[in-house]
Amino acid sequence: MIEFKSSYTQASVWAHTPAYSLDYYQNQSNIAVQWQVSPIWKTELDYRVVTAKDNGLDSFVMGFHDLFGIGQNGRDEVAEDQFTMDFHNAGVHVSDFEGDELTNALTFYNELLLFSRGPMSLSAGGSLFYNSVRSGQFARTSFEQGVQLNYSYITPRHSFFSTIGLVHRNSDGRLVSDERLTLENVSASWAVGYEYRWNQRHSFVLESLNYQGWSTNDPDFSEPSNEVVVGYRYRLYRLALEALMIENIRNMDNSTDIGFTLGLRFSI
Template sequence: MDETILSLSLSGAILLTISGDIYADDLYGPTRSYAQSRMQSNALSNVLRNARSLPDDSIEAYTSLTAASVWAETNDYMLDYYHNQLEAGARWQVNEQWQWELNYRWTFAADNHLDNLTIAFHDFFGIGQNGRDTVDKHRFYVSMPEYGVHEEGFEGETLSSAISTYVQYQLYQDQHHALSVGGSLYYNDVNSGPFEGSSFEQGLQLNYGYQKEQHAIYAMFGMTHRNKEVSIADIPYRKDTLAFATGYRYAFTRQHHILAEYHIYQGATEGPDDFSDPSNEFVLGYRYVMDSSALEVLMIENARNMDNSTDIAFTFGYRYLFKSRAD
């Protein structure tokens, strides 16, 4: 009897240890997703980040491709086109307190054939098409008469080409909680085409994270600032905008994770009315974690205001962690 009790106790301890090992690390944190709203996707937007530090002297390198379908029809404007984002970057944990990141993001117009999928998705969930099914598919069309904007057939054009850097300082971290603060610098330069222009922007954000076993919660509150009232097609930007995001990750096993996030961005412009309203985006993702890397597949869906963000976007990402020699 005593041997049986001892055996069960040891088995339980081993299972707890294994479970702890399975869920102990949350090195990748929330999804690597970026704002897909028409204005925010081509400017500096605060990103939901991991409030925790990486192991000292570790580097995470990453790349992703996003395909998005933009549709909006109001009394003030019509938008109907595809945009795509290609990003690459890396973040380096310099020491226990400091982390540094460098990122390049290219947003361009190209036919990703999402119209059929978007229409089918809306039909399946009973969501209105808002006029999408009354025009030709796969168009590249922007019309804003109030601002004298009319662009058509701009497939292949660059919408933004931006390099940014981010520095994060660890304020607090223990087994379950983490709190960090970070700042960003962002420079966008498109030297030709209908979207020619440049901008320099700055951002600040506070990150919080909570983790217990297979559960992880993330939150971010941030602000971006522009030194001048930069504009796309003579539409004035707000100089200062706020953002909030929260997310949840559930780890079925060490390899298989699902993630859900909600991002809110203050309207980036002073007009038209829909662009000045907050944009809301829901992110649903799956992550497959390997020994030193992870694959992510994400779906980003517009919520609440249908006329100031993308209808739908899909992101495919790969992240690789170069661990320090000490680990």
């Protein structure tokens, strides 16, 4: 079986600490193809582009935070629709980068089924990630290698999954060169998720995504980032549509503040 996947995400990035300030917006376009080569082996090729774009999320995000009693973390004290990055310790200020490409990446992933019995399965995967932004203020090249272990428990109405992984990073440079900000070469991530199917077509999705801090000595970026995903999925034969919301929780200064995704899947 071959599955084609595509998604589009609009997100807001906001962080404000004594060491740095981030205030900008980004849109991500993604397309992927997954091939079930054999009963125990599947492979996937994924391409994504992230661009700095004004997606008008400021007012919506503040209203959403007010509705659910989530603090604004200073967002309501600055002008809306800005594109700024300030790294105070390094003396770096970047602004007016709307339209710049932030990421241009290709990911190759392979997964091998290790164990399967009834609704349970255990698999291991490996990925190669290559990012190359050729021009602009964020021009850089990076290469990552990842491994992960996946567990799932799937019934007609309830689906549960979990995954844990490690990523090793190589990069030819970064936006801010500051010896006081030391980056991790290896970091871990883990996730758990649940899907409840009302019937054959409609289902509810809830996920928790967690990432180890990528800096060894920054108070915020050395802390884990935690994101919650809530969504709806609609299935019709070999077609699936989904709408997701991603919200950063706990530490508000080390990952995307909020994002909204529309996705499409089609299998043949």
